[in-house]
Amino acid sequence: MDIFLQAMINGVTLGSIYGLIAIGYTMVFGIIGMVNFAHGDVFMLSAFVALILFLILTQLLGITNVALAFVIVLVGAMAITALWNWAIERVAYRPLRGSFRLAPLISAIGMSIFLSNMVQVIQGPRNKTIPPMFEKNIALTSGGSYDVTLSYKQIVIMVSTTLLMAAFWYLVQKTPLGRAQRACEQDRKMAALLGIDVDRTISLTFVIGAALAAVAGVLYLSYYGVVSFADGFVPGVKAFTAAVLGGIGSLPGAVLGGLLIGLIEVLWSTYVSTDYKDVAAFSILAITLIFMPTGLLGRPEIEKV
Amino acid sequence: MLMDTKTPVPGAASTAARPAPPFDAVAALKSAAFSGAVTLGLGFPLLAYDTHPDISNALVVLPRWSWAIWAAVIVFAGRFIGLMVGARPRAAKRPQQLRVPSRSEGFVKANLAWFAVAALVAFPLVMVGALGANGSLKWINNYGIQILIYVMLGWGLNIVVGLAGLLDLGYVAFYAVGAYSYALLSTTYGLSFWICLPLAGILAAFWGMILGFPVLRLRGDYLAIVTLAFGEIIRIVLINWTDLTNGYAGISAIPRATFFGVPFKDGEGGFADLFGIEYNPIQRTIFLFYVILALALLTNAVTLRLRRLPVGRAWEALREDEIACRSLGINTVNTKLTAFALGAMFGGFAGSFFAVRQAFVSPESFTFIESATILAIVVLGGMGSQIGVALAATVLIGGTELLRELDFLKRIFGDGFDPVQYRMLIFGGGMVLMMIWRPRGIIATRSPSIFLKERKAISGDMVKEGHG
Structure with missing residues (x-):
């Protein structure tokens, strides 16, 4: 039971990270119907940006207050990653709007290869580790055969995820930008006729998606303390799985899917096999798409001749 | 940037x-x-x-x-x-003049494929003649064989992506199945390459059907992602099933290719001895070159032939419009499965060739990047075009190999500069640029396999859904 509780805590932590990345996939798919293959690499890039910012703050500027450093890193990484995704959309996807359906997907695959190799070339192929930001643990149970702990970094992850999700939800539901976004999602041509700048809205969608991916990147870095240029692919596919499981195009679905994938992955590694934990996630992806293509909260897609 | x-x-x-x-x-x-x-x-x-x-x-x-x-x-x-x-103002397009092709030009054009084949057959011999056995090894092995493997893989995937219009991002799984089939069968049971080759193809086709069957209801992007997941699952199993596959370490000491049972070795009973010529390791390389050339040409011949058969026409019809296809009574499940299985079979052939050439297989060779490379070849070739795929493979694989030759850049940028590490960077960037600049690939026109009265080449843009 103690082990199960610990697995649940770890699973929710991991699931929060996947959920944050999944929102980027699901929003882009909702608005332009494209699988943004490079999103996982944008996440990896944000973790690198966070790593360098953290080192600059602690080594060159001498900031010792961890909470202050964390907030600056978070905001800085969000801004820079958002700029990156804005540029990527501008260069690699916007010229392809109106091209054939697979063109953006292939362009995104190219972008994904480009980003991971760019980071490899300019920052080196080795794993980058940083000293842990938050070290303390809280023991939830003690005296038993196994102590369930909740670490400070897990608390930070859960709290930041919840806060940002709330802010994001407010943005999409209550602001003019969110309204424009939802309008473009329903019918891009009609939205344009009603005076919405569709290109700008799509750009902003990429910017928001990247900012959330950057939050995931910062949290990932603070949780594991290590990142390498190849770390974008597998979390990217898992987050995509989360988006599909929750119903692609649905924002609450992405969060739900992320939490489920995180829980399944941790429970699978705890009780079945660590080696095959990725197989679990990939199998869920395949099974969901085959038997339940609309996911848990998605709308059915009607195919017309 | x-x-x-x-x-x-x-x-x-x-x-x-x-x-x-x-x-x-x-x-x-x-x-x-x-x-x-x-x-x-x-x-x-x-x-x-x-x-x-x-x-x-x-x-x-x-x-x-x-x-x-x-x-x-x-x-x-x-x-x-x-x-x-x-x-800058562009020069106005001159009205196109009607050109009457001269006789000789028509002859060359009509037989272009045969000239290419003849050139390829002559390639290793010319290289050996020009550069000697040691100098030509690199050209035949790194360029000739390497490019031809990818031409074959590209043609195999072309059946699935270009003809049937099913986007497969996990093609490397079948390549891996072929390679491990040969590696395991030959090291465990001592079977020879020529027995394992068809077996590897059959096993890969079988896997193609197993993986293909559940996913065929999916369309477009979803199919792509599920095939990607399957490709990754196979790779993870190869890594973790250490009893069978030896995990990351891979399988080494795979028997080398023999000339139909005659080994390439120095001394009594070897290939050189049999034909009474001097032994040289390049003989094996040249033999491998001809094997992969024959396999690639077989892939091409089968594809071209199938395109004229009902099943090939069904593939192309399916690519254009699945619903129309179904309403005309075409069994879409069987049609898709045959495309998947055939594509997988050629991937399996190429895989077992890969194993016999390297004499070593490990999961490292079958990453997603390989699938993306093969897909890039098919896409850049202009999906569905055989010549285009061959050209794209030559440009992409030959181009990345050429980067190894650019040692003179070290003199400009200093010793720490290694052009090879920019290989994938250029590759990824090139994929993006290609999509922006020529999304229809190198060969952007299609001449239909079946036609009414006259054969008209159509722009790739006319092909629906872009799977064309």
């Missing part, structure tokens, strides 16, 4: 259409300055600071502003020049 320069901007596109607009230098400078500033922002932490471990293995950060500034300057200049070139 050199790609900034190639982005067609709305301004440039519209000015090109109007007659000779004046070049607005101030606007271009502004735009270029903006691009440069964005690049500087993008490069701020990643380019401008270097991180590397110190003696105690803790990361230290060092400023490296020159990189970021250079990147910004290059983007600025590139953007400005791009705008300048884009704004």
Whole structure:
């Protein structure tokens, strides 16, 4: 039971990270119907940006207050990653709007290869580790055969995820930008006729998606303390799985899917096999798409001749 | 971020259409300055600071502003020049004259494929003649065989993606099945390459059906992602099922290729001894070259033949419109499965060839990047075009091999500069540029396999859904 509780805590932590990345996939798919293959690499890039910012703050500027450093890193990484995704959309996807359906997907695959190799070339192929930001643990149970702990970094992850999700939800539901976004999602041509700048809205969608991916990147870095240029692919596919499981195009679905994938992955590694934990996630992806293509909260897609 | 320069901007596109607009230098400078500033922002932490471990293995950060500034300057200049070139009035298109092809030209054109085959057959012999046995090894092995493997894989995937219109991102799984089939069958049961080759093909086709069956209801992007997941699952199983596959370490000491049972070895009973010539290791390489050439040509011949058979026509019909296909009574499940299985079979052949050539297989060779490479070849070739795929494989694989030759760049950029590490970077960037510049691939026209009265080449744009 103690082990199960610990697995649940770890699973929710991991699931929060996947959920944050999944929102980027699901929003882009909702608005332009494209699988943004490079999103996982944008996440990896944000973790690198966070790593360098953290080192600059602690080594060159001498900031010792961890909470202050964390907030600056978070905001800085969000801004820079958002700029990156804005540029990527501008260069690699916007010229392809109106091209054939697979063109953006292939362009995104190219972008994904480009980003991971760019980071490899300019920052080196080795794993980058940083000293842990938050070290303390809280023991939830003690005296038993196994102590369930909740670490400070897990608390930070859960709290930041919840806060940002709330802010994001407010943005999409209550602001003019969110309204424009939802309008473009329903019918891009009609939205344009009603005076919405569709290109700008799509750009902003990429910017928001990247900012959330950057939050995931910062949290990932603070949780594991290590990142390498190849770390974008597998979390990217898992987050995509989360988006599909929750119903692609649905924002609450992405969060739900992320939490489920995180829980399944941790429970699978705890009780079945660590080696095959990725197989679990990939199998869920395949099974969901085959038997339940609309996911848990998605709308059915009607195919017309 | 050199790609900034190639982005067609709305301004440039519209000015090109109007007659000779004046070049607005101030606007271009502004735009270029903006691009440069964005690049500087993008490069701020990643380019401008270097991180590397110190003696105690803790990361230290060092400023490296020159990189970021250079990147910004290059983007600025590139953007400005791009705008300048884009704004230049283009010469009006001359009306196309009707050209009557001369006799000899017609003959060359009609038999282009045969000339290419003849050139390929002569290639290793010419290379050996020109460069000697040692000098030609690199050309036959790294260029000839390597490119032909990818031509074959491209043609195999072309059946699935180009003809049947099913986007498969996990093609490398079948390549892996073929390679491990040969590796395991030959090391465990001592079977020879020529027995294992068809077995590997059959096993891969079988896997193609197993994986294909559940996913065929899916369309487009979803199919792509599920095949990607399957490809990854197979790779993870290969890594973790250590009893069978020896995990990351892979299977080594796989028996080498023999000349139909006659080994390539020095001395009694070897290939050289049998034919009474002097032994040289290049003989095996040349033999392998002809084997992969024959396999690739077999793939091509089967594809071309199948396109004329009902099943091939059903593939192309399916690619164009699945619903129309179904209403005309075509069994879409069988049609898709045959495409999947055939594509997988050729992947399996190529895989078992790969194993016999390397004499070593490990899961490292079957990553997603391989699938992406093969898909890039098919897409750049202009999905569905056989010649296009061959050209794309030559350009992509030959081009990346050529990077190894660029040693002179070390003299310009210093010893730390290794062109090979930019291989995948250029590859990824090239994929993006290709989609922007020529999304229809190198060969952008299609001549239909069946036609009414006359054969008309149509633009790739006419092919629906873009699977064409």
